[in-house]
Amino acid sequence: MITCESEARLLLVGATGEVGRLAAWELLGRGARLALAGRNERGLSELAALTGCPTHVLDAYDLDACAEAGPWALSALGRLDGVLVTVGVAGFGPAAEVPNAAAEHLMTVNALCPMAVLRGAVSAVRDGGFLSRLRSRPWHAGSASWHERFASGASP
Template structure:
């Protein structure tokens, strides 16, 4: 998609990744409308980008989220794309995470992006795009879990853990916008470091992230269905499986203590990769 003159809503613009993406979009000639939680940072970014439209919203207010698409369509006189980088972190063993924290993670990481894209889905132009950042954790929600099929005669099976940064799904991009290493298959990963070591690595990576991972996986599944529904209009739905980025998310006040996490990738590189993926769609 050509970005010069494209009308794009950036939701999450006051976060590190969203702010970088908004600046990169403007540099490539896009007309942007900004939405973010922090009104001070939002106003400063809008000034830096030549006084572009800006609107604050709360991720936990789903009505505000769903109203962003119609608002952007009005102030930009149309809508060619939506980029959602909203998200929050929270950690802890399953038995230690409160229902309040679990609900907050699901709302901010899944229901908020869903509401934003739902509100924009009928307004975005044909051959436009809808993009949300899920995360590499969305690839590994069932590492080692037993799956019981409801159909009679089907045996319980261990669900294989997909490799970091890979995935499947018609109409949904599962690429990783970074230099992060990807592995074509779990079998290859097991053969490289031993099956037991691979399972240990997966377990240590996922430990303490059950509710966080579930919220990201929920959004990813929803995006896959949205892609199929919008396929007749040639609207590209992008599910960006970003690795852990240098955004300071785990350094901010978040419930629980972060587990051992992979090294951070540069957020600026990720922002540039987002735009490269959009232009190649």
């Protein structure tokens, strides 16, 4: 079992998503001690049972709660060396055709939530620590037009 007993103490927000889970296992494998936050309570419970890491359920639409994630992690870990935010959702289709509700969802999850987490963590992260946002690029995998442009030699 990989456990949370090491030097680097990090907050990982989005720990129950695909990118977040991969990041969690990689960081734990490198000896990091993690505080895990995410929206999936069951997924967090499973991660906590496997790793012993403290967990916190977080809703991306609750920006005040997002801003409190850093201070929570500091309290849970005793020190905070860095924050990695991996939350995000993909949007497909031309921007002009995206309904307002979908655009609001995309902006909240992909921009406002990460900004609130990182802004709120500034005072919690030790001097010399880091604040980071990591996101995948799933739209290339599903975009036929991108693959056609790429195959023709045009830049994506």
